[in-house]
Amino acid sequence: MTEPTRMLPAAARLYGHTLTRLEPAQVLGMAERTARNTVLARLSVDFDGRYDDAVPERLSVATGPLEADLDVLRGELSDSTVRSFQRRSRRAADGEVTFLNGTVQFDSPAHPDWYDHGADGYPLLWSLKLYAFEPLRWAMLGYEDPQDAPDEVVAVFDQWVRDWTDSVDIGRPGYLRSAWTPWAVSLRLQTLARYMAWRTGGSHDGVPEGLTEALAGEIYRNALFLANHVEGDVGGNHLVENGLALLIAGLLFPEADxxxxxxxxxxxxxxxxxxxLPDGGHYERSPMYHAIVTTRFVTACSLLAASDRSAPNWLIAMTKQAVAYLRYLSPPDERLPLYNDAVFGQSLPLTACLGYAGAVGFGADDRPVPSHSPMGGETGYYWLDTDHGQLLVDGGPVGPSNLPGHSHNDMLSVLLWVDGQRVLTDTGVYDYADNERRQYARSVAGHNTVQVGETEPIEIGGKYLMGARTEPTAEYEGADPTLFRGHYETAAAAPASYRHDRTILASDDWWLVRDELRGPDTETEPSVSRLHFHPEVAVTVEDSGTVRATGSDESSALLSVYPLGVSDVRTTTTEYFPEFGVTEERQTLELEAGPESGTTAFGYLLDPSAGGHRAPSCLDADK
Known part of the structure; x- marks a missing residue:
């Protein structure tokens, strides 16, 4: 880093770096949204009235494709998932609405205050989920027919639609950061269209007078708005939501001009x-967002098939690759790996995502060859399997340089499953607020990799900011033994200055992980390799330095860790965020080495064998 750059405050460096990496469309989109949100809202123009006037008095709707798709999707949900949706929809109808594991009790369940609903202490995402009408989604996925749902569930959610139409205007100050945030509009449009198909389609009786017209008019109004507010400024998975929402609107109103x-x-x-990416992975490199985006593409294919329209070849090819990569990412416990911004409970369960894809026509293929090839793996996730478990290593970039929002400092981090049980975990995400938990979840200390001193390999800050990037290089050999080699070197503009090489060898019933660090920082600061264990795993350090990991009952041996070339072995307690708003304590192993005058080399052997083998005496981190 040059001296003038180094002297800048961290916030200035991060904002400067982030802004200079944005693409022209993002900059223009940000400027346009800011102007609309601040300037246009102050004009004496009735924007809401203009949108209302653009809605035709009579609308012809085609709900058949949405009904068919809902049936397919619902058919792939497990009984426990269905019961969960039913329970959550009943609670919401009683006024107890829970998102992000934070609950608000509405005084009048059928008439929520859309602008002052008591969620001020929660992140903005809580309100956006309300604006997206997520509880309506729970009802239509939990109950095959509205007549199967409790009367109060249907009555309350019908009233929500009427209330929203009557009281939520377009053009209020701050409207693009609240009720009319285009991402929320996209999800709202998708949900209301499906709700309309569930509530009024087919031979359903007992639909209240005017409900069909109210739903059709509101969906139409949302589509008009979204078409004028496609999120070129945000990009990423938001654009996928925009695209699917408008596609649904076009199918629902086939006669609309x-x-x-x-x-x-x-x-x-x-x-x-x-x-x-060419291997089928999503470029934000979050398994959660990959599952969400893939599911949206599957829905597009499902709706086109149900409407007797031919899906274009490019859509089928993209979806097939995306589904194959999601299947490739599937771990033994069939729950998403939590790399980058990822938690459980935001996408459909992994088995439901894959079951839905299979029902639509994207069947179970083998793991895609490019991801297990030395020449492929653009997303960068590699599996190293042994007789007793599976290890997943992140050998790819943290995410697109112009879209840092969901990226973490997790380069060369590993996750581990032993006999199907999650043993080494990532950290997950507590929320998207600018706070200590957000910083920890994104930091190198929150991942199963190496930290040099107190520095970050890529500077992070705020909710989504990220500094000068570096991209790892990776080599993978899938023979027996399986070998992974990866390295990265911090960017010249980054505060940290070092190179990290990680080699992982997997064979029979063990994994050997060896780290080399060199550079100015490694000569003055110690290096720490961390292993974060699942909360259900108990960890003890023996006098010899060997680490034993057992199940929560402390009687079932899971894993032995043999540190190599380290100066200190210790455990500490850290936080684990498996869902938004949830924190659990877990044990974290810290292996310290250095500083050294030259290359710092250390590592560990992971041995999950039931026979309790000891580490071979020939293993030495310096060799």
């Missing part, structure tokens, strides 16, 4: 070509 279908299909095409 609006190019929604073509626009939505075009957005999905451009976005998919940009965001899906």
């Amino acid at each position: 609006e190019p929604w279908f073509a626009t939505g299909r075009s957005i999905l095409g451009r976005t998919g070509a940009r965001q899906f």
Whole structure:
């Protein structure tokens, strides 16, 4: 880093770096949204009235494709998932609404205060989920038919639609940061369209007078708004939501004189070509967002098939690759790996995602060959399997340089499953607020990799900021033994200055992890390799320095860790965020080495064998 740059405050460096990496479309989109949100809202123009006037008095709707898709999707949900949706929808109808594991009790369940609903202490995402009408999604996925749902569930959610239409205006100050945030509009449009199909389609009786018209008018109004507010400024998974929402609007209103279908299909095409990497992984490199985005593409294919429209070849090819990569990422416990911004409970369960894809026509293929090839693996996740478990290593970049929001300092980090049980975990995400937990979840200390001193390999800050990037290089050999080699060197503009090489060898019933660090920082600061254990795993350090990991009952041996070339072995307690708003304590192993005058080399052997083998005496981190 040059001296003038080094002297800048960290916030200035991060904002400067982030802004200079944005693409022109993002900058223009940010400027346009800011102007609309601040300047236009102050004009004496009735924007809400203009949108209302643009909605035709009579609307012809085609709910058949949405009904068919809902049936397919619901059919792939497990009984426990269905019961969960039913329970959550009943509670919401009683006024107890829970998102992000934070609950608000509405005084009047059927008439929520959309602008002052008591969620001020929660992140903005809580309100956006309310604006997206997520409880309606729980009802229609939990109950096959509205007549199967409790009367109060249907009555309350019907009233929510009427209340929203009557009381939530377009153009209020701050509207693009609250009720009319385009991402929330996209999800709202998708949910209301499906709710309309569930509530009023087929032979369902007992639909209240005017409900069909109210739903159709509100969906139409949302589509008009979204078409004018496609999120070029945000990009990423938001554009996929925009594209699918407009595609749904075009299918729902086939006689409308609006190019929604073509626009939505075009957005999905451009976005998919940009965001899906050649191996099928999503470029934000979050397994959670990959599952969400893949599910949206599966829905697009399902709706087109149900509407007797031919899905274009590019859509089928993109979706097939994305589904194959999601299947490749599936761990033994069938729950998402939590790399980068990822938690449980935001996407559909992994088995449901894959079951839905299979039901739509994207069947179970073998793991895609490119991800296990030395020449492939653009996303960068590699599996190293042994007789007793599976290890997943992150050998790819942290995410796109112009979209740092969901990226973590997890380069060369590992996750481990032993006999199907999650043993070494990532940290997950507590929320998207600018706080200590957000910083920890994104920091190198929150991942199973090496930290030099107190520095970050890539500077982080705020909710989403990230400084000068570096990209690892990775080599993978899938023979027996399986070998992974990866390294990265901190960027010249980064505060840290070192190179990290990690080699992982897997054979029979063990993994050997060896780290080398060299550079100015390693000569003055110690290096620490961390292993974060699942909360259900108990860890003890023996006098010899060997580490034993057992199940929560402390009677079932899971793993032995043999530190190599370290000066200190210790355990500490850290936080684990498996879901938004949830924190659990876990044990973390810290292996310290250095500083050294030259190359710092150390590592560990992971041995999960039931026979309790000891580490071979020939193993030496310096060899």
